[in-house]
Amino acid sequence: MTVTLADVAARAQVSPATVSRVLNGNYPVAAATRERVLKAVDELDYVLNGPASALAASTSDLVGVLVNDIADPFFGIMASAVQSEIVGPGGRAGGERLAVVCNTGGDPERELTYLTLLQRQRAAAVVLTGGAIEDEAHVAAVAGKLRRLSEAGTRVVLCGRPPLPDTDAVALTFDNRGGGRELTEHLLSLGHRRIGYVAGPEERTTTRHRLEGHREALAGAGVTESDDLVVHGPYDRAAGHAATVELLGKDPSLTAVVAANDTVALGACAALREAGLRIPEDVSVAGFDDLPFSVDAVPALTTVRLPLAEAAARAGRIAMGREAAPPGGVDVVRGELAVRGSTGAPRGK
Amino acid sequence: MTVTLADVAARAQVSPATVSRVLNGNYPVAAATRERVLKAVDELDYVLNGPASALAASTSDLVGVLVNDIADPFFGIMASAVQSEIVGPGGRAGGERLAVVCNTGGDPERELTYLTLLQRQRAAAVVLTGGAIEDEAHVAAVAGKLRRLSEAGTRVVLCGRPPLPDTDAVALTFDNRGGGRELTEHLLSLGHRRIGYVAGPEERTTTRHRLEGHREALAGAGVTESDDLVVHGPYDRAAGHAATVELLGKDPSLTAVVAANDTVALGACAALREAGLRIPEDVSVAGFDDLPFSVDAVPALTTVRLPLAEAAARAGRIAMGREAAPPGGVDVVRGELAVRGSTGAPRGK
DNA sequence: TCTCAGATAGAAAGCGCTTGCTACGTACGA
DNA sequence: TCGTACGTAGCAAGCGCTTTCTATCTGAGA
Numbered sequence: 001m002t003v004t005l006a007d008v009a010a011r012a013q014v015s016p017a018t019v020s021r022v023l024n025g026n027y028p029v030a031a032a033t034r035e036r037v038l039k040a041v042d043e044l045d046y047v048l049n050g051p052a053s054a055l056a057a058s059t060s061d062l063v064g065v066l067v068n069d070i071a072d073p074f075f076g077i078m079a080s081a082v083q084s085e086i087v088g089p090g091g092r093a094g095g096e097r098l099a100v101v102c103n104t105g106g107d108p109e110r111e112l113t114y115l116t117l118l119q120r121q122r123a124a125a126v127v128l129t130g131g132a133i134e135d136e137a138h139v140a141a142v143a144g145k146l147r148r149l150s151e152a153g154t155r156v157v158l159c160g161r162p163p164l165p166d167t168d169a170v171a172l173t174f175d176n177r178g179g180g181r182e183l184t185e186h187l188l189s190l191g192h193r194r195i196g197y198v199a200g201p202e203e204r205t206t207t208r209h210r211l212e213g214h215r216e217a218l219a220g221a222g223v224t225e226s227d228d229l230v231v232h233g234p235y236d237r238a239a240g241h242a243a244t245v246e247l248l249g250k251d252p253s254l255t256a257v258v259a260a261n262d263t264v265a266l267g268a269c270a271a272l273r274e275a276g277l278r279i280p281e282d283v284s285v286a287g288f289d290d291l292p293f294s295v296d297a298v299p300a301l302t303t304v305r306l307p308l309a310e311a312a313a314r315a316g317r318i319a320m321g322r323e324a325a326p327p328g329g330v331d332v333v334r335g336e337l338a339v340r341g342s343t344g345a346p347r348g349k
Numbered sequence: 350m351t352v353t354l355a356d357v358a359a360r361a362q363v364s365p366a367t368v369s370r371v372l373n374g375n376y377p378v379a380a381a382t383r384e385r386v387l388k389a390v391d392e393l394d395y396v397l398n399g400p401a402s403a404l405a406a407s408t409s410d411l412v413g414v415l416v417n418d419i420a421d422p423f424f425g426i427m428a429s430a431v432q433s434e435i436v437g438p439g440g441r442a443g444g445e446r447l448a449v450v451c452n453t454g455g456d457p458e459r460e461l462t463y464l465t466l467l468q469r470q471r472a473a474a475v476v477l478t479g480g481a482i483e484d485e486a487h488v489a490a491v492a493g494k495l496r497r498l499s500e501a502g503t504r505v506v507l508c509g510r511p512p513l514p515d516t517d518a519v520a521l522t523f524d525n526r527g528g529g530r531e532l533t534e535h536l537l538s539l540g541h542r543r544i545g546y547v548a549g550p551e552e553r554t555t556t557r558h559r560l561e562g563h564r565e566a567l568a569g570a571g572v573t574e575s576d577d578l579v580v581h582g583p584y585d586r587a588a589g590h591a592a593t594v595e596l597l598g599k600d601p602s603l604t605a606v607v608a609a610n611d612t613v614a615l616g617a618c619a620a621l622r623e624a625g626l627r628i629p630e631d632v633s634v635a636g637f638d639d640l641p642f643s644v645d646a647v648p649a650l651t652t653v654r655l656p657l658a659e660a661a662a663r664a665g666r667i668a669m670g671r672e673a674a675p676p677g678g679v680d681v682v683r684g685e686l687a688v689r690g691s692t693g694a695p696r697g698k
Numbered sequence: 699t700c701t702c703a704g705a706t707a708g709a710a711a712g713c714g715c716t717t718g719c720t721a722c723g724t725a726c727g728a
Numbered sequence: 729t730c731g732t733a734c735g736t737a738g739c740a741a742g743c744g745c746t747t748t749c750t751a752t753c754t755g756a757g758a
Contacts, residue, residue, distance in 0.1 A: 002501060004714060015738045020716060027717085030736060045497070050470040051403035052714035055743050060400065061466075062411075062449070070450070071429035071658075073422055080420035083452050098466055100411070101419070101450040103432050117410075117447055121399040148394070152351060237641065266645040273647075292586065296615040298622075298647035309420075353744055364708045369746060376747090379706060401744035404713050701758080708751075713744105720739075726732085 012040035078312035085316030125319035131206030159315035179304035179335035180213025196247035240267025255346035262287035280344035299341030361389035427661035434665030474668035480555030528653035528684035529562025545596035589616025604695035611636035629693035648690030
């Protein structure tokens with residue numbers, strides 16, 4: 001039925017071992033023999049049986065990429081970058097790894113399930129992107145899984161997520177706290193005092209760190225007027241909209257809204273506009289991440305640029321062993337404040 | 350070293366066959382025995398060896414999803430929807446399929462390479478998303494690959510791409526031509542006559558169909574003033590910007606710009622604004638796809654809403670055999686004109 | 699009491715590939 | 729001329745699982 005190595009061997013008049021070696025190119029084969037084999041491969045339209053080869057060699061060319069939501073550009077960009085870097089080592093023809101993208105939807109259970117599924121596939125590497133869930137039991141469970149993966153030879157890299165102690169996982173962490181602080185400092189320096197904050201879901205590290213940065217900035221400036229102006233919600237547009245409406249209800253005199261990320265910021269903008277408020281004349285708005293659409297918002301969104309593609313590409317290379325892990329296995333990737341049209345000095349007072 | 354089926358069998362005092370049957374649940378096993386086995390699995394922290402099982406059963410739980418660029422929400426949304434639907438059949442615990450997302454970058458060679466790689470993995474199904482490349486040799490090559498995949502039992506579904514004759518591939522095609530026509534008809538009905546068109550890359554079906562729709566509308570209205578106002582470029586913001594600058598140079602009196610998709614439209618908007626033109630007072634702008642950010646553009650973008658998630662979800666279900674293929678293996682999915690603030694009547698004239 | 703069907707479990711033969719080891723040449727140095 | 733080493737190719741033993749076929753044990757019906 002389907003063509004096997006043995007068929008190719010028969011046609012090329014060599015042993016299966018030789019065909020395997022030609023295909024893997026890791027053992028000397030005389031040029032003439034190689035030619036013959038390749039010709040047979042071609043004529044028979046032979047395609048290696050991946051599972052069989054994975055079983056025999058106990059390796060696999062699958063690389064897992066865990067994301068919260070691949071439809072979100074934040075994750076799409078990272079997944080894309082990881083994928084572009086996971087080419088195989090050396091010249092091995094068609095030696096590309098396949099990226100298995102796993103949408104956890106932010107659900108702890110699914111995260112664990114996918115990790116198990118990847119372990120089952122004996123994935124060559126796993127890259128976990130985005131903030132982590134902080135539930136203690138879950139963190140321990142993830143750490144355990146990752147430990148087991150490492151033991152089995154799977155390289156594990158965290159990208160945009162805090163390091164996981166007692167684990168071999170390399171971590172490229174985003175400086176969410178620092179970014180959050182800078183952003184709010186920027187608003188404070190413009191003269192804002194009543195700043196609404198639309199935070200992400202409570203239990204995520206990203207949410208917490210960004211919010212902590214915000215609070216640090218406020219505390220540093222001795223500003224207390226904004227203390228109650230925090231609303232939590234999912235990382236999506238609708239949440240930004242709803243939260244902004246809520247904030248506006250709490251304090252109609254607020255002069256700025258900081259959103260957990262750019263998508264949320266877009267929702268906030270929409271809510272403000274619907275309320276008849278101009279940006280930034282009446283209310284300034286700031287986001288986080290600097291996703292591609294942010295520069296095209298009107299006015300362009302002030303935000304914290306995160307080098308998503310660069311960091312994820314690096315994560316991919318580390319996962320493939322093509323780049324050394326940072327010393328200590330942890331590196332903090334800083335964001336950069338991008339001041340644009342959506343923030344300005346508050347009106348009057 | 351690593352725990353195998355045999356280890357579990359030994360600990361549970363049964364044969365490997367029994368363990369396998371418990372795990373696969375497709376053969377009667379006495380409740381007591383099952384308990385014992387599951388207990389052993391748990392105690393040993395056993396994880397099935399995917400490749401081995403795939404080899405023995407000659408099945409696999411990988412599903413390939415080919416996209417042009419996973420960082421583009423257009424594809425991200427589809428990939429996400431496919432992924433959410435490819436759960437395994439029946440209750441099989443952890444029986445989820447893994448989505449292998451392959452970024453072709455629109456490159457024909459990579460498309461073929463990935464198809465081979467998926468064939469090598471004996472993927473359970475493959476979903477190809479987005480427009481196809483029209484080069485004849487390439488189309489034939491893809492058709493050949495898909496035929497071979499079908500023969501090997503891999504279900505093939507095309508989502509947002511034209512049917513591929515002489516192939517078992519089920520096609521859910523977007524009505525790009527119809528959408529393009531409606532969009533331009535809308536502009537014509539507003540009174541526009543000099544309409545610039547920012548098209549996608551020449552060799553893609555999506556590009557061609559949308560452009561054909563545009564031209565049909567023009568021809569239907571007997572309008573010829575716009576005939577030379579077409580510029581091709583990639584499907585990204587920068588291209589939209591550059592093309593719009595070019596169009597403005599060609600005909601400074603144009604009153605509308607239709608973009609190949611929403612991302613391109615955003616670039617067009619930026620270029621227009623930089624040129625000091627107001628939207629839609631001076632120039633109307635329209636996009637295609639209705640990506641999430643389009644409604645938040647200012648003014649909100651008039652576009653053709655494509656049910657990306659719905660279509661892709663259906664593609665996923667068909668790929669898993671959970672939904673019947675449409676009669677004839679082809680179904681055309683219509684878009685819906687979404688008129689918003691970015692289009693209006695042309696000024697004066 | 700004997701037979702037979704039904705329900706479970708085991709034995710064992712692969713699935714298609716990789717790879718350590720062995721075997722064969724041939725060419726070279728001594 | 730012989731021994732040695734190197735460059736190639738083949739043998740065969742798995743890799744860890746699934747599944748067919750067979751064996752065993754039960755209880756029911758005769």
